[in-house]
Amino acid sequence: MAYLLAVDRFADGGVNCCLVEQTIHSLASGKVTTMEMEKLVSLCKRRGFLFQSSEIYGGLNGFWDYGPLGVELKRNIKGAWWRDMVTGHDDLSISPGAPETYDMTGLDCTIIMHPNVWKASGHYDLFHDMMVDCRQTNKRYRFDQVRGRWAEAKGQKVFVTTVAENEQQEIERQAQKLFKIRAKNADEISWDGAITTLDQIDDLSQVLGPDAGELGTLTEPREFNLMFKTIVGAMGTEEDAAFLRPETAQGIFVNFKNVVDSTRVKIPFGIAQVGKSFRNEITPRNFTFRSREFEQMEIEFFCHPDSSQDWYKYWRDRRMKWYTDLGLSGDRLILREHDADELSHYSTGTADIEYAFPFLPAGEYGELEGIAHRGDFDLRSHMEGKLDEKSNPLEVQLGADGKPKWRGSGKDLTYRNPETNERFTPHVIEPSAGADRATLAFLCEAYTEDEQPDEKGKPQTRTVMRFHPRIAPIKAAVFPLVKKDGMPEIAKDIYRELKQHCNVFYDEKGAIGRRYRRQDEAGTPFCITVDGETLQDSTVTIRDRDSLDQWRVKADDCVAELMKRLS
RNA sequence: GCGGGCGUAGCUCAAUGGUAGAGCCACAGCCUUCCAAGCUGAAGAUGAGGGUUCGAUUCCCUUCGCCCGCUCCA
Numbered sequence: 001m002a003y004l005l006a007v008d009r010f011a012d013g014g015v016n017c018c019l020v021e022q023t024i025h026s027l028a029s030g031k032v033t034t035m036e037m038e039k040l041v042s043l044c045k046r047r048g049f050l051f052q053s054s055e056i057y058g059g060l061n062g063f064w065d066y067g068p069l070g071v072e073l074k075r076n077i078k079g080a081w082w083r084d085m086v087t088g089h090d091d092l093s094i095s096p097g098a099p100e101t102y103d104m105t106g107l108d109c110t111i112i113m114h115p116n117v118w119k120a121s122g123h124y125d126l127f128h129d130m131m132v133d134c135r136q137t138n139k140r141y142r143f144d145q146v147r148g149r150w151a152e153a154k155g156q157k158v159f160v161t162t163v164a165e166n167e168q169q170e171i172e173r174q175a176q177k178l179f180k181i182r183a184k185n186a187d188e189i190s191w192d193g194a195i196t197t198l199d200q201i202d203d204l205s206q207v208l209g210p211d212a213g214e215l216g217t218l219t220e221p222r223e224f225n226l227m228f229k230t231i232v233g234a235m236g237t238e239e240d241a242a243f244l245r246p247e248t249a250q251g252i253f254v255n256f257k258n259v260v261d262s263t264r265v266k267i268p269f270g271i272a273q274v275g276k277s278f279r280n281e282i283t284p285r286n287f288t289f290r291s292r293e294f295e296q297m298e299i300e301f302f303c304h305p306d307s308s309q310d311w312y313k314y315w316r317d318r319r320m321k322w323y324t325d326l327g328l329s330g331d332r333l334i335l336r337e338h339d340a341d342e343l344s345h346y347s348t349g350t351a352d353i354e355y356a357f358p359f360l361p362a363g364e365y366g367e368l369e370g371i372a373h374r375g376d377f378d379l380r381s382h383m384e385g386k387l388d389e390k391s392n393p394l395e396v397q398l399g400a401d402g403k404p405k406w407r408g409s410g411k412d413l414t415y416r417n418p419e420t421n422e423r424f425t426p427h428v429i430e431p432s433a434g435a436d437r438a439t440l441a442f443l444c445e446a447y448t449e450d451e452q453p454d455e456k457g458k459p460q461t462r463t464v465m466r467f468h469p470r471i472a473p474i475k476a477a478v479f480p481l482v483k484k485d486g487m488p489e490i491a492k493d494i495y496r497e498l499k500q501h502c503n504v505f506y507d508e509k510g511a512i513g514r515r516y517r518r519q520d521e522a523g524t525p526f527c528i529t530v531d532g533e534t535l536q537d538s539t540v541t542i543r544d545r546d547s548l549d550q551w552r553v554k555a556d557d558c559v560a561e562l563m564k565r566l567s
Numbered sequence: 568g569c570g571g572g573c574g575u576a577g578c579u580c581a582a583u584g585g586u587a588g589a590g591c592c593a594c595a596g597c598c599u600u601c602c603a604a605g606c607u608g609a610a611g612a613u614g615a616g617g618g619u620u621c622g623a624u625u626c627c628c629u630u631c632g633c634c635c636g637c638u639c640c641a
């Protein structure tokens with residue numbers, strides 16, 4: 001609902017008063033957040049931003065299609081990212097906040113990679129969780145994270161479990177509750193063996209779940225495949241199993257040496273990639289926010305370990321600014337540094353850029369992008385093999401046979417500074433953004449209702465998508481005021497001329513006010529109208545979507561005027 | 568995956584164990600000289616599958632999807 005607070009960025013920079021009033025009203029009535037989100041979802045479908053995938057067959061949970069307007073919006077967002085991060089990057093100057101100059105280059109790698117990529121990276125183990133559900137409390141636990149101990153009292157022997165940090169204390173408390181024994185008589189319970197994980201227990205009927213009040217409420221462990229599995233080869237068997245990538249990043253690490261060897265880039269430099277990724281989410285929810293097929297915009301930035309901390313701060317702030325420059329309001333966007341206990345020990349910093357999506361409860365934010373200092377974790381993994389994330393310093397995780405659980409490539413992915421001859425494993429800063437989430441945030445931010453007078457001066461509710469002109473699906477619409485007196489012909493000429501430069505739309509049907517309102521809903525920032533005056537002095541009006549201001553320019557100057565205002 | 572709620576036209580809403588109505592939008596035409604105007608016309612729906620029944624949109628079952636909570640996450 002606070003997206004109704006949208007600041008009028010294109011007119012006078014002031015806050016529209018009636019919007020504020022609406023917001024206050026909304027806050028008072030509680031459920032409005034969902035209602036407002038429904039309006040956006042409805043508009044997205046009605047105007048062709050987003051459709052449910054396979055809708056005529058009943059839809060498919062967690063998959064979404066971009067319609068004619070949506071594809072332009074998303075393309076513009078990805079295009080702006082690529083231009084701002086890669087092709088538009090000035091490698092000759094020191095960017096504000098950066099320690100020194102750096103290079104940027106791109107990559108587009110496959111969605112299906114060698115299965116060992118995911119074993120070495122850790123995704124294979126991480127994404128094959130065994131889970132147990134509690135029938136009584138409907139809670140779900142990672143099978144290997146449930147820990148417990150055998151307890152015996154009143155002639156009954158049970159395995160009491162917990163997932164809490166203070167496990168001994170929690171297990172005792174649970175046991176006392178189950179046996180109905182007061183804390184002062186705690187020694188009536190006898191304990192057998194040390195605390196072990198649940199996967200050591202054969203009979204789940206003797207297990208007390210972490211939050212349960214009775215025995216045997218835990219289901220058998222079930223496998224959750226968070227990576228989509230597929231088969232390579234027409235006659236493929238399980239031996240030929242491969243995975244759709246759950247992130248684009250690994251393709252960059254795997255190609256690190258190729259890029260260094262083929263492009264003359266020197267550290268520090270970044271490799272960018274935009275592409276689809278796939279995660280078999282347990283619960284896709286909240287429109288496109290958590291989709292099973294989604295698109296990422298990722299950079300892996302390689303630098304010397306000594307300067308990595310400065311680069312981390314640079315990218316964190318740079319990425320935050322990118323969103324605000326494209327119109328996300330500072331009110332709804334936060335940069336959240338992870339606390340020390342949230343960080344993996346090999347990371348010296350991770351920050352999330354989060355947006356207060358209207359479908360979230362007040363005060364909660366959804367992640368748009370994570371900027372992580374990953375140290376040398378990834379390159380080392382692909383050299384040596386899967387690292388044990390709990391080891392410190394990091395070591396290769398060994399299997400039961402004492403050999404690496406998952407072997408790496410064995411290739412040398414270190415970097416030699418050609419000037420100093422110093423050889424080192426680069427550290428990595430990873431700004432990883434969700435293209436669909438960014439698109440959704442821009443949609444939410446843009447959605448605005450205001451009141452504008454109709455032709456009789458009566459205030460009417462107007463729905464307008466206030467996209468930044470850079471990402472607006474349609475940049476301008478061209479109208480003849482009426483469909484006669486040669487106006488359509490002049491308008492069509494202007495339309496064809498503009499089409500050479502950007503996405504424009506021509507419409508001559510119906511009343512002019514209706515055509516303006518239609519463009520407001522599509523988020524078109526400018527409308528150009530050919531009217532009676534055009535016939536005399538060859539000027540046309542340009543109408544601003546947000547302020548409704550109109551001004552006249554020579555028809556021949558339309559392109560220049562638009563280009564100036566679209567950048 | 569579990570628990571609760573919900574599925575009628577593009578949207579908002581009616582109705583019924585017996586021909587599913589309306590408004591808005593969109594479409595065609597007329598009229599229109601700047602913010603969803605008017606007139607005329609045409610078009611459009613019971614999420615899917617099965618069962619009960621002479622007959623099901625209505626009753627029953629299954630399934631799919633959406634919303635809320637748990638779990639996972641960019």
